[in-house]
Amino acid sequence: xxxxxxxxxxxxxxxxxxxxxxxxxxxxxxxxxxxxxxxxxxxxxxxxxxxxxxxxxxxxxxxxxxxxxxxxxxxxxxxxxxxxxxxxxxxxxxxxxxxxxxxxxxxxxxxxxxxxxxxxxxxxxxxxxxxxxxxxxxxxxxxxxxxxxxxxxxxxxxxxxxxxxxxxxxxxxxxxxxxxxxxxxxxxxxxxxxxxxxxxxxxxxxxxxxxxxxxxxxxxxxxxxxxxxxxxxxxxxxxxxxxxxxxxxxxxxxxxxxxxxxxxxxxxxxxxxxx
Amino acid sequence: xxxxxxxxxxxxxxxxxxxxxxxxxxxxxxxxxxxxxxxxxxxxxxxxxxxxxxxxxxxxxxxxxxxxxxxxxxxxxxxxxxxxxxxxxxxxxxxxxxxxxxxxxxxxxxxxxxxxxxxxxxxxxxxxxxxxxxxxxxxxxxxxxxxxxxxxxxxxxxxxxxxxxxxxxxxxxxxxxxxxxxxxxxxxxxxxxxxxxxxxxxxxxxxxxxxxxxxxxxxxxxxxxxxxxxxxxxxxxxxxxxxxxxxxxxxxxxxxxxxxxxxxxxxxxxxxxxxxxxxxxxxxxxxxxxxxxxxxxxxxxxxxxxxxxxxxxxxxxxxxxxxxxxx
Numbered sequence: 001x002x003x004x005x006x007x008x009x010x011x012x013x014x015x016x017x018x019x020x021x022x023x024x025x026x027x028x029x030x031x032x033x034x035x036x037x038x039x040x041x042x043x044x045x046x047x048x049x050x051x052x053x054x055x056x057x058x059x060x061x062x063x064x065x066x067x068x069x070x071x072x073x074x075x076x077x078x079x080x081x082x083x084x085x086x087x088x089x090x091x092x093x094x095x096x097x098x099x100x101x102x103x104x105x106x107x108x109x110x111x112x113x114x115x116x117x118x119x120x121x122x123x124x125x126x127x128x129x130x131x132x133x134x135x136x137x138x139x140x141x142x143x144x145x146x147x148x149x150x151x152x153x154x155x156x157x158x159x160x161x162x163x164x165x166x167x168x169x170x171x172x173x174x175x176x177x178x179x180x181x182x183x184x185x186x187x188x189x190x191x192x193x194x195x196x197x198x199x200x201x202x203x204x205x206x207x208x209x210x211x212x213x214x215x216x217x218x219x220x221x222x223x224x225x226x227x228x229x230x231x232x233x234x235x236x237x238x239x240x241x242x243x244x245x246x247x248x249x250x251x252x253x254x255x256x257x258x259x260x261x262x263x264x265x266x267x268x269x270x271x272x273x274x275x
Numbered sequence: 276x277x278x279x280x281x282x283x284x285x286x287x288x289x290x291x292x293x294x295x296x297x298x299x300x301x302x303x304x305x306x307x308x309x310x311x312x313x314x315x316x317x318x319x320x321x322x323x324x325x326x327x328x329x330x331x332x333x334x335x336x337x338x339x340x341x342x343x344x345x346x347x348x349x350x351x352x353x354x355x356x357x358x359x360x361x362x363x364x365x366x367x368x369x370x371x372x373x374x375x376x377x378x379x380x381x382x383x384x385x386x387x388x389x390x391x392x393x394x395x396x397x398x399x400x401x402x403x404x405x406x407x408x409x410x411x412x413x414x415x416x417x418x419x420x421x422x423x424x425x426x427x428x429x430x431x432x433x434x435x436x437x438x439x440x441x442x443x444x445x446x447x448x449x450x451x452x453x454x455x456x457x458x459x460x461x462x463x464x465x466x467x468x469x470x471x472x473x474x475x476x477x478x479x480x481x482x483x484x485x486x487x488x489x490x491x492x493x494x495x496x497x498x499x500x501x502x503x504x505x506x507x508x509x510x511x512x513x514x515x516x517x518x519x520x521x522x523x524x525x526x527x528x529x530x531x532x533x534x535x536x537x538x539x540x541x542x543x544x545x546x547x548x549x550x551x552x553x554x555x556x557x558x559x560x561x562x563x564x565x566x567x568x569x570x571x572x573x574x575x576x577x578x579x580x581x582x583x584x585x586x587x588x589x590x591x592x593x594x595x596x597x598x599x600x601x602x
Binding site: 002003004005006009010013017020021024025093094095097098099100101102103104 | 342343344364365367368370371372374376377378379380381382383387391394395396397423436439440443
């Protein structure tokens with residue numbers, strides 16, 4: 001018997017489900033917007049007065065202009081926590097097994113999860129931009145540079161979503177899926193996000209310059225403020241491509257492994273699922 | 276990428292027997308731990324089959340394999356004629372599964388959960404809405420409105436779960452411990468829903484339970500699973516016949532009365548002098564009880580207890596788990 005498979009229909013069904021979940025999970029969307037905005041307020045108003053001299057040489061007019069790109073990238077990292085948590089909730093609840101016993105296009109489960117998370121993160125980024133404009137952020141970028149920034153952010157967001165999906169699928173509990181990736185959220189701070197890396201001690205400076213978020217931040221800053229980009233754009237795209245691919249391969253392998261080998265749930269699992 | 280398609284099955288092993296579920300030589304181990312040690316089962320289409328066993332007997336593993344969630348180490352399984360290994364997609368297109376834990380989307384309302392399932396079964400929009408409305412009504416969920424499912428009670432979640440399993444009208448339904456964790460009223464409601472399902476739709480139900488009464492109430496055929504092996508199979512009545520028959524337990528007011536009655540019954544009775552009781556082979560018909568009491572002084576009998584074998588006795592006899600373990 002040949003059963004017809006509906007890839008597009010199933011993906012759009014799953015996407016609608018995931019978007020509904022995101023709209024109802026006010027805490028998650030609040031955190032994805034709230035975390036970068038909190039850091040924005042902290043750095044602009046608390047530390048900004050002291051830090052603004054350090055960025056004069058970076059030829060940016062106001063400190064908020066300098067920090068915003070790093071906090072926009074931080075939004076993508078916060079989105080990674082969102083998808084990791086959502087994926088883990090699905091995997092640890094009974095619903096994933098229900099989907100697996102249905103004659104559906106299975107990749108739709110993962111594809112829709114990535115797409116819904118990316119949409120959520122991009123909406124959050126727009127919200128952070130709006131708040132930043134209200135606080136005095138200004139950009140002299142024209143349409144082309146804004147489009148470039150949008151493209152970069154879309155790529156960053158989707159790659160980090162793929163990585164977050166893998167974290168969530170691989171996590172044993174929802175708590176570890178949501179807490180585990182937290183260091184990634186503060187990683188932009190230990191890079192070129194808050195102060196120029198040239199002000200850091202040698203060892204740290206090396207890390208800050210070569211960690212994946214710095215080239216993304218430098219590229220975004222260049223597009224928004226006209227600061228020099230150099231090869232940062234290429235390094236950023238390579239990081240995104242690499243991390244995204246890693247996340248995708250890892251996700252699919254974990255998803256398929258659980259598919260075939262998940263045994264009888266032990267007492268711990270029963271307690272968690274019943275509670 | 277993720278595998279979604281199964282090759283069309285060349286031969287349908289169970290097609291010729293007319294069985295909805297055909298299992299042969301099914302084995303599964305996790306490491307050194309043997310969970311299923313060679314299972315053979317056949318469930319005729321349109322019947323309710325109960326797999327009865329204690330916790331850890333391998334019931335859930337069995338359902339997971341039959342529902343294409345887990346791979347067996349050895350053996351063959353065909354569901355509605357489709358081989359689970361060669362054509363899992365065809366199997367999935369005819370089954371519905373309700374597991375031990377609610378497989379619902381907690382963020383969605385009852386209706387949204389049902390419509391999600393209708394979409395994934397690829398029902399036409401209108402048919403999906405209609406079927407969803409019917410099921411909400413039937414499962415007493417029509418009034419819950421738009422609130423998300425995580426606000427539901429355990430019983431409501433179970434009912435929604437079963438409704439979601441039914442929306443695509445699957446031909447073979449797996450119910451893994453459908454009433455575990457429900458209160459007595461919730462259990463009774465669930466039983467009524469399952470019975471109605473069997474009456475109104477031509478479905479085959481494969482049920483697992485650790486409640487002997489549940490298997491007795493719902494199933495035509497019962498298999499007793501213990502330590503990964505089927506230790507008995509048959510109708511509830513057949514299983515009951517396999518164990519020692521029923522008896523009446525008479526408690527007497529004095530040792531002399533016990534003595535007199537024991538003489539009267541001879542070989543039919545076994546006595547307990549300490550408890551002043553006499554156990555006499557008998558069934559529970561009024562005629563037997565009348566005959567039993569006719570020959571003795573009824574004023575010397577403090578009370579009479581009748582015992583007919585139930586699935587508990589079957590289970591305890593077959594699995595060797597007698598009352599000794601509890602005491």
